[in-house]
Amino acid sequence: MTTATALNKLVVIGVGLIGGSFALALRKAGLVKHITGLGRSPGNMQRAVELGVIDEIATDAATAMHNADLVFLAMPVGQTAAILEHIAPYLHANTLITDAGSTKRDVVAAARHYLSMQSRHHFVPGHPIAGAEHSGVQAAQTDLYNNKHVILTPFQETDGKAVERIRRLWQACGANVSLMPADEHDRVLAATSHLPHILAFTLMNQLQHSTNQPESLLRFAGSGFRDFTRIASSSPEMWRDICLANREALLEQIEAYQRELNDLKVLLQKQDSDALKQSFSRARNLREDWLKNQD
Amino acid sequence: MTTATALNKLVVIGVGLIGGSFALALRKAGLVKHITGLGRSPGNMQRAVELGVIDEIATDAATAMHNADLVFLAMPVGQTAAILEHIAPYLHANTLITDAGSTKRDVVAAARHYLSMQSRHHFVPGHPIAGAEHSGVQAAQTDLYNNKHVILTPFQETDGKAVERIRRLWQACGANVSLMPADEHDRVLAATSHLPHILAFTLMNQLQHSTNQPESLLRFAGSGFRDFTRIASSSPEMWRDICLANREALLEQIEAYQRELNDLKVLLQKQDSDALKQSFSRARNLREDWLKNQD
Numbered sequence: 273m274t275t276a277t278a279l280n281k282l283v284v285i286g287v288g289l290i291g292g293s294f295a296l297a298l299r300k301a302g303l304v305k306h307i308t309g310l311g312r313s314p315g316n317m318q319r320a321v322e323l324g325v326i327d328e329i330a331t332d333a334a335t336a337m338h339n340a341d342l343v344f345l346a347m348p349v350g351q352t353a354a355i356l357e358h359i360a361p362y363l364h365a366n367t368l369i370t371d372a373g374s375t376k377r378d379v380v381a382a383a384r385h386y387l388s389m390q391s392r393h394h395f396v397p398g399h400p401i402a403g404a405e406h407s408g409v410q411a412a413q414t415d416l417y418n419n420k421h422v423i424l425t426p427f428q429e430t431d432g433k434a435v436e437r438i439r440r441l442w443q444a445c446g447a448n449v450s451l452m453p454a455d456e457h458d459r460v461l462a463a464t465s466h467l468p469h470i471l472a473f474t475l476m477n478q479l480q481h482s483t484n485q486p487e488s489l490l491r492f493a494g495s496g497f498r499d500f501t502r503i504a505s506s507s508p509e510m511w512r513d514i515c516l517a518n519r520e521a522l523l524e525q526i527e528a529y530q531r532e533l534n535d536l537k538v539l540l541q542k543q544d545s546d547a548l549k550q551s552f553s554r555a556r557n558l559r560e561d562w563l564k565n566q567d
Numbered sequence: 568m569t570t571a572t573a574l575n576k577l578v579v580i581g582v583g584l585i586g587g588s589f590a591l592a593l594r595k596a597g598l599v600k601h602i603t604g605l606g607r608s609p610g611n612m613q614r615a616v617e618l619g620v621i622d623e624i625a626t627d628a629a630t631a632m633h634n635a636d637l638v639f640l641a642m643p644v645g646q647t648a649a650i651l652e653h654i655a656p657y658l659h660a661n662t663l664i665t666d667a668g669s670t671k672r673d674v675v676a677a678a679r680h681y682l683s684m685q686s687r688h689h690f691v692p693g694h695p696i697a698g699a700e701h702s703g704v705q706a707a708q709t710d711l712y713n714n715k716h717v718i719l720t721p722f723q724e725t726d727g728k729a730v731e732r733i734r735r736l737w738q739a740c741g742a743n744v745s746l747m748p749a750d751e752h753d754r755v756l757a758a759t760s761h762l763p764h765i766l767a768f769t770l771m772n773q774l775q776h777s778t779n780q781p782e783s784l785l786r787f788a789g790s791g792f793r794d795f796t797r798i799a800s801s802s803p804e805m806w807r808d809i810c811l812a813n814r815e816a817l818l819e820q821i822e823a824y825q826r827e828l829n830d831l832k833v834l835l836q837k838q839d840s841d842a843l844k845q846s847f848s849r850a851r852n853l854r855e856d857w858l859k860n861q862d
Contacts (some may be wrong), residue, residue, distance in 0.1 A: 476850035555771035
């Protein structure tokens with residue numbers, strides 16, 4: 273692993289948990305001299321300065337982009353197109369751009385639509401897979417990305433050197449970096465993240481619809497229920513954006529899940545004791561193997 | 568709350584996490600003089616003695632039931648009928664009986680089938696809602712039931728005084744005791760526990776069936792996935808028993824869930840941005856309200 277080259281100026285757009293933690297980790301690694309933040313909420317940006325996450329609040333995109341070595345897009349993924357359109361006129365020839373959006377095909381499409389060919393050479397779409405139960409810059413942590421996966425999805429126009437530079441920066445944050453095409457990323461995440469969120473939201477909605485007093489049901493819900501539904505506490509705006517952006521892959525996953533659930537229902541209707549136990553055992557074994565491989 | 572009357576002799580059938588923790592809690596509360604264990608695995612029973620969870624291993628049901636004040640059934644719920652049949656001939660006129668099975672209608676049916684009217688007066692079906700990621704007597708803890716819910720489902724023949732005695736013993740373990748009919752218990756648990764388990768098992772099976780290399784998908788699964796699927800690591804035997812015992816209520820829940828999931832799929836197909844966000848918001852709000860009410 274070659275050492276990452278230090279950045280003179282990093283611009284973080286959307287200084288919350290994801291953007292703030294990236295800034296903190298690069299600063300700790302000694303890889304950035306000056307960090308400029310750009311964001312919608314003056315209160316949050318002020319806190320970002322007070323917490324030492326950023327050095328300066330940019331007043332507008334033109335000023336922010338001036339002499340920027342890297343622009344990190346960490347606002348909600350639904351705003352990516354609008355932000356790219358907004359900053360495109362001010363991007364310098366050599367400014368690197370990367371993002372942290374949970375879907376990647378739509379980000380690539382937005383880049384192709386709004387960025388010049390020159391800027392596309394320097395755009396490396398990315399997705400750090402790091403939990404986000406809490407949000408806002410006050411939740412940012414230096415070690416958020418330590419031992420976490422980061423997936424980069426360079427597209428045809430992306431320059432190989434740009435990919436290498438972004439890879440090394442994430443590695444300096446402690447992350448394990450993988451490369452894959454954007455459509456593969458979106459299929460993988462549809463299966464392991466987007467579908468589970470849909471299933472958890474749906475369980476809460478079913479409880480709501482199944483009785484006039486869901487509280488009386490929930491009173492007896494235990495720790496299994498609490499963990500299963502944890503992701504149903506995620507941001508509705510963010511998950512609406514993700515579901516719409518990754519609609520096709522997610523619909524395929526939902527339909528495959530509907531078939532799988534129906535198969536299990538049939539086993540239960542037939543009271544097929546052996547097949548039920550086999551089904552649960554296979555599920556359990558796959559999960560236990562996965563947990564072992566994580567160590 | 569009246570103080571619970573101390574037991575001279577408690578018999579625990581199935582000395583694992585659930586039975587062992589009950590024994591430890593009652594002993595700590597000073598409410599039991601002598602604890603006899605009965606179980607299938609000699610190794611586990613020996614550990615139960617070494618850990619001080621029980622005082623003595625019973626060699627047979629007749630000896631175990633002799634002078635027992637309370638028999639606590641804590642083996643897998645699928646064995647309830649067989650165990651009741653086995654111990655019924657040796658039950659004394661005043662021996663209390665309770666259980667910890669995750670389903671209650673089948674337990675009541677088994678009691679009606681195998682117990683004399685005299686014993687049914689002293690049988691109080693129960694279900695402590697306490698997590699069980701780990702199993703076996705070595706996982707037993709004195710405070711497992713502290714602040715946990717215990718549901719008792721007395722049936723027509725159950726004597727009110729027997730219910731009161733069992734209630735006080737659970738309260739002495741720190742539990743919050745509720746009473747409801749067995750069929751209501753089974754409906755509530757189908758919604759908040761049995762269905763989520765089915766959904767988690769099904770997600771793992773879908774991943775298995777969606778690709779030849781589920782590991783390559785799972786490599787990028789994050790903490791949300793880990794928590795969502797935690798209950799898919801539960802015992803296949805136990806969950807087969809629970810699903811079969813509570814088949815009707817569970818099938819109703821699965822079908823309601825299928826409808827709810829289909830409704831959400833339609834919103835996504837129509838790209839109904841507002842309705843998607845509303846749906847996720849309702850789900851999130853119900854969960855957040857529930858969490859607040861737990862404090």
